[in-house]
Amino acid sequence: MINPKRLSLPLSRESVQALKAGDLVELSGEIVMTAGIPTHHRIIDYLRQGKPLPIDMTGGSLLHLGGLNQEGPDGKASVAYLNPTTSTRFNRFMPEIIRGLDLRVTGGKGGLDAECAAAMRATGCVYLSFLGGGCTLLSNALREVTTVAWPDLLIHYRLVKVRVESLGPATVGIDAHGNSLYGVGEARAHERLPSILKQLEEDRAAANSLVQRDL
């Protein structure tokens, strides 16, 4: 396996600029995570009203990771597990959040759209792709839960700040220069489609399975 670049949070704008789409990284330090649409609505409400968020993420990280946080008998919060969730369902919120919080790092799985990538380019922010189905490995990185905010929300929607050590590996899916593996991938697939369809046609003919439907 490739050795990932070890990053200590919070990241400076310069260190974010040095990352390129396709780099492998792992994170140590404090991250903030949520997996909820209502959470994104609420963050935007707070930003628009100029209200301070219960967790200050300015210049920090907000990751689309879903996890089980719970309170122990001693009243201390813990996170039993975490794992990325599909980020694209937050596309409509993220440009305003990335700009409003001047984020350096966001991530999850599945990427974000071009408008988000433009916001990331403006602030100096990267999108990290974590392994879907990486629950056991990623949860090994959990060290401490610092804050669980908005406990009125569903468990995995809450805004949770945790300290992690070597969370990853994650792939830089979108870098701070506007390069997106997702944008490239989508364009590449569309570009290749005509030749893929042509190949399918040739393969159908070769397999002699072309059914004449003279109906």
Added chain:
Amino acid sequence: MPVTYELLRSVSADLYNRSLRKIPAETMAVLRKLELSESNPVARNTLAVMQASAQAAESKGFFVCSDAGVPVYSVKIGSRVQFEGPVKQAFVDGFADLVATIQPPLLQHVTNPLTLERGHSGKDMPIVTYDVIDNADYVEITCSPKALGSGRWAALEIFSFPSLAEIERYIMDVVIKAGAQHCPPVVIGVGIGGTFDYAAKIAKEAILRPHGTKNPEPILADMEARLCKAVNATGFGPMGTGGDSTAMAVHINYASGHGFTPVAVCFNCWINRRRSARIYNSGVVEQFE
């Protein structure tokens, strides 16, 4: 001896629990094979991390994914099976038992689509479909939990007297729309023909077919091979960050129908969760992947 409510209740819960902690051995073998043939170094690394993640989950008895999805069961009832007690209620109660006892606890994913409220129970949950196996003296249950990641991208369209070219074009359009989203490399299930509901049902059956089994219909065996190659030519790659490995397999079922031909396409993410059991009239339970 009959197949009892108690046994259905405990076995259905156990299948769900186990499906969350171990990916099928054959799926691991496909990931290994793809890792060896993958030309993109980052994609190769992702495929290796996938296997490491699945192995870690199995050895620790922990979840592979935090999203346990919702419980989905396919139940095939042997025509010689005798039941004692309610059958449908056994699945409802089995899921409630699991929610109450499973460690670590499950997140609340059961969603009311009208209010978007989420919890651990809801109307028609678990989702169970029933079928019959003539002359068998067992009930065969397959649990294949479904979550948003790959569940979101399934699609169905109805055509009128389509050519194979049109059907394949539609499948490719669905694949390209799903793009990087469904935690590839995926297994793709396709159902062609029948009716609206039946095409989806046979697509789901196709996706559960063990890897490496040959389609008995020669036209479909050829179609599966060329479509798998076509999907992998898109270049989305593992977790959608680029590479040659977007599909582990394409599995296709068909049913005869009328001149309208539904084509249903569905996806299983790389962890390909499923766990099955046969419960015999004798009370013997056999579990398998």
